[in-house]
Amino acid sequence: MKSFFLALLKSRAGLFGFLLVLVFIAGAILAPYLGLPSPTRSSLTARMVAPTWTSLFSPGAHPLGTDELGRDILSRILYGSRTTLLIAAGAVVLGGVVGTLLGIVAGYYRGMVDRILMRIVDIQLALPLMLLALLVVAAVGASSQNLVVVLALTSWLRYARIIRGQVLALREREFILSAHAIGAGTWRIMIKHLLPNVMTPVLVIATLELARIIIMDAALSFLGLGVQPPSPSWGRMLADGRVYITTAWWIVTFPGLAILLTVLSVNLLGDWLRDYFDPKLRTAR
Amino acid sequence: MTRYLLVKLLEAVVAIWGVVTIVFFVSRILGDPTVLLLPVGAGPEEIANLRTALGLDEPLWQQYLYSLLAMVKGDFGISFQHVRPALDVVLERMPATASLAGLALIFGTLIGAIAGAIAALMRGTVAELVVMIAALLGQATPTFWLGIMLILLFSVELGLLPTGGAGGWENYILPGLTLSVFVSASIARLLRSSLLDIMREDYVRTARAKGLMPRTVFFWHIARNALIPVVTMIGIIAGELLGGSVVIETVFAWPGVGRVIVQAIQAQDFPVIQAGVALVAGIFVVVNLLVDLLYGVLDPRIRRG
Numbered sequence: 001m002k003s004f005f006l007a008l009l010k011s012r013a014g015l016f017g018f019l020l021v022l023v024f025i026a027g028a029i030l031a032p033y034l035g036l037p038s039p040t041r042s043s044l045t046a047r048m049v050a051p052t053w054t055s056l057f058s059p060g061a062h063p064l065g066t067d068e069l070g071r072d073i074l075s076r077i078l079y080g081s082r083t084t085l086l087i088a089a090g091a092v093v094l095g096g097v098v099g100t101l102l103g104i105v106a107g108y109y110r111g112m113v114d115r116i117l118m119r120i121v122d123i124q125l126a127l128p129l130m131l132l133a134l135l136v137v138a139a140v141g142a143s144s145q146n147l148v149v150v151l152a153l154t155s156w157l158r159y160a161r162i163i164r165g166q167v168l169a170l171r172e173r174e175f176i177l178s179a180h181a182i183g184a185g186t187w188r189i190m191i192k193h194l195l196p197n198v199m200t201p202v203l204v205i206a207t208l209e210l211a212r213i214i215i216m217d218a219a220l221s222f223l224g225l226g227v228q229p230p231s232p233s234w235g236r237m238l239a240d241g242r243v244y245i246t247t248a249w250w251i252v253t254f255p256g257l258a259i260l261l262t263v264l265s266v267n268l269l270g271d272w273l274r275d276y277f278d279p280k281l282r283t284a285r
Numbered sequence: 286m287t288r289y290l291l292v293k294l295l296e297a298v299v300a301i302w303g304v305v306t307i308v309f310f311v312s313r314i315l316g317d318p319t320v321l322l323l324p325v326g327a328g329p330e331e332i333a334n335l336r337t338a339l340g341l342d343e344p345l346w347q348q349y350l351y352s353l354l355a356m357v358k359g360d361f362g363i364s365f366q367h368v369r370p371a372l373d374v375v376l377e378r379m380p381a382t383a384s385l386a387g388l389a390l391i392f393g394t395l396i397g398a399i400a401g402a403i404a405a406l407m408r409g410t411v412a413e414l415v416v417m418i419a420a421l422l423g424q425a426t427p428t429f430w431l432g433i434m435l436i437l438l439f440s441v442e443l444g445l446l447p448t449g450g451a452g453g454w455e456n457y458i459l460p461g462l463t464l465s466v467f468v469s470a471s472i473a474r475l476l477r478s479s480l481l482d483i484m485r486e487d488y489v490r491t492a493r494a495k496g497l498m499p500r501t502v503f504f505w506h507i508a509r510n511a512l513i514p515v516v517t518m519i520g521i522i523a524g525e526l527l528g529g530s531v532v533i534e535t536v537f538a539w540p541g542v543g544r545v546i547v548q549a550i551q552a553q554d555f556p557v558i559q560a561g562v563a564l565v566a567g568i569f570v571v572v573n574l575l576v577d578l579l580y581g582v583l584d585p586r587i588r589r590g
Binding site for chain 2: 120126132222223245253255256260
């Protein structure tokens with residue numbers, strides 16, 4: 001653990017990503033306590049107020065300006081990050097658990113189970129993930145829970161494929177064979193012996209998937225299929241602000257910057273984790 | 286090679302069948318289109334009649350078999366919105382999507398390959414740093430936001446290029462640029478790391494030790510092998526471009542398949558959704574088939590194995 005953080009401190013890019021991720025999480029958690037205007041309160045007298053950099057710390061001002069309904073953009077971005085991060089984290093956990101377990105099962109049993117599972121992966125891969133997400137969200141409705149499930153659905157196969165490959169190699173190793181020999185059950189071998197040995201790649205895939213899912217979530221809400229108003233969401237802010245692009249550039253600029261910085265920091269952290277734990281994963285993805 | 290080809294073809298057919306099946310069942314959950322199609326205040330009898338006419342009151346499995354059979358013949362039904370064959374509605378939008386995605390793929394790959402090669406060959410220089418930072422930013426930027434920002438700069442502020450729509454070549458610049466950034470960022474990063482890996486291989490050292498010219502070593506021993514993961518990546522990117530067309534075509538009001546699919550989903554126009562998604566998936570499967578073949582050419586082990 002100690003050497004892990006030492007290595008992190010030495011890598012500038014990894015450390016930058018890590019710190020930025022921490023800042024975003026802190027911002028999302030602390031949003032209600034920062035004394036910001038409510039993200040949903042509109043004000044007719046304060047519509048499309050331009051950003052004022054100097055007013056960052058004066059109460060009641062709008063450092064990033066306001067939108068077409070007079071809502072504070074900084075506040076909407078921070079509150080929007082709560083929804084985005086919760087949905088994305090939920091999808092990563094769900095997709096990761098399902099994908100990892102299926103990958104272990106496929107790699108361990110091989111044969112028919114493996115073939116069927118990998119065929120399903122191939123079929124799903126033939127459908128561009130964005131189209132799949134769009135279709136399913138349109139069909140089941142865009143609630144937060146549904147979004148988590150749909151985004152997880154686009155994600156599980158990446159774990160399943162890579163973990164299956166790892167397990168195929170692991171199952172021939174001696175510690176698995178000896179677990180067999182002393183009569184350990186299938187479940188025990190999979191959970192106690194195989195799972196701990198694939199946790200590292202799972203962690204690396206999960207971080208990189210988090211970045212991809214944040215973008216996909218924003219794209220869905222850009223198309224009107226994300227969390228529904230009045231809850232603020234980054235993609236929705238972009239879609240709504242696009243109409244006012246000629247008069248108020250800040251409405252579309254800042255939410256996009258928020259997405260960019262979040263994805264960038266998660267990617268930097270993910271790349272570093274991958275290089276730290278297992279440089280071989282680089283081409284496996 | 287023939288066996289390899291046949292297996293890949295069979296896999297492609299199974300994949301398309303799977304996609305069509307998924308789309309059929311998911312679009313049936315979307316809801317009942319009859320209510321949307323009839324004028325407000327239509328009686329229950331009219332609704333029932335239309336349902337019969339559209340074949341919506343037959344058992345689900347029967348509808349599924351019928352439409353599967355029809356789809357094999359290229360018949361996806363009549364679009365509820367446009368009242369003409371759904372496949373036609375989608376097919377006539379295909380050139381717009383394909384030309385944009387193709388342009389972005391070619392340009393993006395070229396730029397990405399050059400940048401990636403520069404970064405790998407000039408390891409530790411400012412050039413590598415610049416390429417890597419640009420690629421990291423390019424990968425983290427959501428395409429739809431980049432598109433909006435380019436519109437803001439080139440159309441709104443400078444007034445140089447159209448904000449959207451199709452027409453002349455100038456309409457291709459902004460959406461093409463937006464997508465190329467995404468493509469070249471992925472290619473540059475992958476090619477750099479793949480080149481660096483290969484340069485460390487023993488056979489490269491051997492080739493150098495034999496006294497081969499650096500150029501020969503680079504093109505015949507390094508580049509050829511480093512391209513294998515890049516070719517896989519191009520397949521993946523093609524899928525993201527096709528899927529991402531729903532978003533980018535919305536940003537640029539581009540009259541392509543992605544936009545038609547989004548509109549069809551909003552209008553619950555099942556036949557168009559099915560035709561559109563099946564077409565996109567079909568193209569994607571064909572692209573991946575080509576990628577697999579190219580793979581076989583680059584790496585003889587795959588062909589024979």
